[in-house]
Amino acid sequence: MRDYLRSAAHNNALWCDAVSNAQGAPGEFRQALWLNRFGTPPGYPNVVTLAPVEAAVEQIEAVNSLVRSPLHAGWAVKDSFRSLDLRSLGFTVLFDAEWILRQPAVGDAQGSPAGLSWGTVRSEADLLLWERAWAGEAATAATPQIFAATLMSHRDVCFLFAPAAGVPLCGGILNKGAGVVGLSNVFHTGVDPEIAWRGLVREAAKRFPGLPVVGYESGEGLAVAQRVGFQSVGPLRIWLKP
Numbered sequence: 001m002r003d004y005l006r007s008a009a010h011n012n013a014l015w016c017d018a019v020s021n022a023q024g025a026p027g028e029f030r031q032a033l034w035l036n037r038f039g040t041p042p043g044y045p046n047v048v049t050l051a052p053v054e055a056a057v058e059q060i061e062a063v064n065s066l067v068r069s070p071l072h073a074g075w076a077v078k079d080s081f082r083s084l085d086l087r088s089l090g091f092t093v094l095f096d097a098e099w100i101l102r103q104p105a106v107g108d109a110q111g112s113p114a115g116l117s118w119g120t121v122r123s124e125a126d127l128l129l130w131e132r133a134w135a136g137e138a139a140t141a142a143t144p145q146i147f148a149a150t151l152m153s154h155r156d157v158c159f160l161f162a163p164a165a166g167v168p169l170c171g172g173i174l175n176k177g178a179g180v181v182g183l184s185n186v187f188h189t190g191v192d193p194e195i196a197w198r199g200l201v202r203e204a205a206k207r208f209p210g211l212p213v214v215g216y217e218s219g220e221g222l223a224v225a226q227r228v229g230f231q232s233v234g235p236l237r238i239w240l241k242p
Contacts (some may be wrong), residue, residue, distance in 0.1 A: 010178065019147065031051070109209065116199050
């Protein structure tokens with residue numbers, strides 16, 4: 001059976017690399033991890049592990065080398081297999097989550113849940129509106145923009161939204177890579193969460209037919225994902241060092 005946990009981790013690392021690279025801070029891929037030495041946008045890790053516990057020694061050595069660098073302060077590690085103990089390096093656990101997977105199914109691309117009309121962000125102005133809708137109450141005019149406009153030109157990336165009066169009510173991001181489609185940054189304002197998730201699954205099936213959809217969630221987000229057909233495929237942990 002295919003190792004979808006590895007695929008999900010690799011897909012997520014590809015997305016982190018794209019977001020960072022679009023901000024002028026490219027990362028680098030190694031066999032057991034992706035890392036970024038230059039600082040990443042808010043909410044994005046400096047390291048994503050790509051292999052399980054067998055690679056832990058190599059991964060911990062890489063993290064140790066990274067945090068000793070004078071180039072940056074404040075580090076985050078996405079421990080994709082929940083197999084590292086980084087406490088000795090000064091890290092604490094930010095949160096735990098579950099990787100999720102939904103296999104493609106007949107009929108996924110049909111219909112439109114609750115009559116929502118889904119579209120793709122095409123302009124810089126709409127991308128800013130999308131990001132503010134996703135950030136919610138935390139967004140202000142002074143908040144730095146995380147997603148650079150150049151991301152819209154990636155053929156394997158879609159910023160999706162369903163609007164009302166020109167304002168996104170719900171949305172998410174799709175990114176194709178590692179043989180799967182990543183679904184992330186899901187938001188829903190005034191829309192039933194299940195309706196938003198089903199709409200995003202439908203859009204993934206339309207735009208990238210035949211590919212499994214992966215992501216990670218915790219808490220109520222995980223519960224909603226499971227109700228619309230996702231299954232957990234493995235744990236992850238986010239570590240943070242000031």
